[in-house]
Amino acid sequence: MTSSQLLEVFQEAGRVVNVEVVYDRVTDRSRGFAFVTMGSIEEANEAIRMFDGSQVGGRTVKVNFPEVPRGGEREVMGPKIRSSNRGFVDSPHKIYAGNLGWGLTSQGLRDAFADQPGLLSTKVIYDRNSGRSRGFGFISFESAEAVESALNAMNGVEVEGRPLRLNLAAERASSPPPVQSNAESSPEGSELASSITA
């Protein structure tokens, strides 16, 4: 598969800025994948929608956004992360966001939530060893009301072509989990105990 053939195929999805087939340095053979730069996110999404899993040149191809390079968003964003990740403003009012695209950074998350009142901070979680996004993150807010309204407004909204899966974030276990061992401490405890023995 040559780059001009790829160009022809991907132009059906929109404006193709660049096509780069990756060749093996020593054997000079194609490594079987390529990078196609589309004119916009929308056109990239369209290309993915149209061609991912389809037959191109007699083979089933995978088409998606490129993997985040090792080092995670540091390499993607450079010094700009100051405002997002390193200075993540924590708060008890947090949203857990899942189903994030691999290429979405903390800054990208911030952009998506920019219109939400009371927004404090966003953070995408990266694997320490591989440097790749783990596909989820957190969004902190000033108040419980702000979390509530942002969750309602943004849940299911598509970011990078994937619907956000939003939930109230679980408490971060800073101290040992409050496990009550005896039934007396809870009014429901006696009911629970009696239902077991019954």
Add this chain to the structure above:
DNA sequence: CTTGAGCGC
């Protein structure tokens, strides 16, 4: 090993 449920260092 390109991976899709999950709760961060």
